[in-house]
Amino acid sequence: MTDEYYMLQALKEARRAFESGEVPVGAMVALGGRIIARGHNQVEKLNDSSAHAEMIALSSAFNFLGSKYLPEATIYITVEPCLMCAGALFWSKIGRVVYGADDEKNGYKKYVIPLPSIGIAGVGPWPFHPKTELVSGVLKEECALMMKEFFRTKR
Numbered sequence: 001m002t003d004e005y006y007m008l009q010a011l012k013e014a015r016r017a018f019e020s021g022e023v024p025v026g027a028m029v030a031l032g033g034r035i036i037a038r039g040h041n042q043v044e045k046l047n048d049s050s051a052h053a054e055m056i057a058l059s060s061a062f063n064f065l066g067s068k069y070l071p072e073a074t075i076y077i078t079v080e081p082c083l084m085c086a087g088a089l090f091w092s093k094i095g096r097v098v099y100g101a102d103d104e105k106n107g108y109k110k111y112v113i114p115l116p117s118i119g120i121a122g123v124g125p126w127p128f129h130p131k132t133e134l135v136s137g138v139l140k141e142e143c144a145l146m147m148k149e150f151f152r153t154k155r
Contacts, residue, residue, distance in 0.1 A: 037061035080107035100143030
């Protein structure tokens with residue numbers, strides 16, 4: 001399975017959020033070639049500002065595995081994680097984080113101050129576990145289009 005295949009699955013979760021009036025972010029966790037957890041934003045439904053797609057998918061993966069760490073897993077997220085979710089991903093020790101579209105307004109990069117002396121390749125502090133691999137831009141246009149479509153309907 002490819003990163004694109006799994007991101008398409010995360011996009012299905014984002015569509016579920018969209019259809020229920022939530023900001024359309026979807027996430028899914030894969031391990032050993034299979035999907036072990038899924039999540040989409042449920043902030044409005046649960047009246048909980050922490051009910052982001054990533055948080056829901058991580059909790060589901062922890063429960064599925066009976067473990068609080070995911071070093072061999074990959075999470076696929078349609079949009080760049082926020083700072084809260086980046087922190088949760090850090091503590092999960094997840095092996096890979098793959099996301100689609102950047103989030104200039106709320107993504108973790110907005111809050112990471114560049115400090116080349118301690119950063120990764122001069123980019124700034126690394127918000128994820130040191131062993132976590134980051135891949136961005138997978139199906140970027142498709143992921144961004146869903147967000148644009150959602151917010152166009154809100155204006």
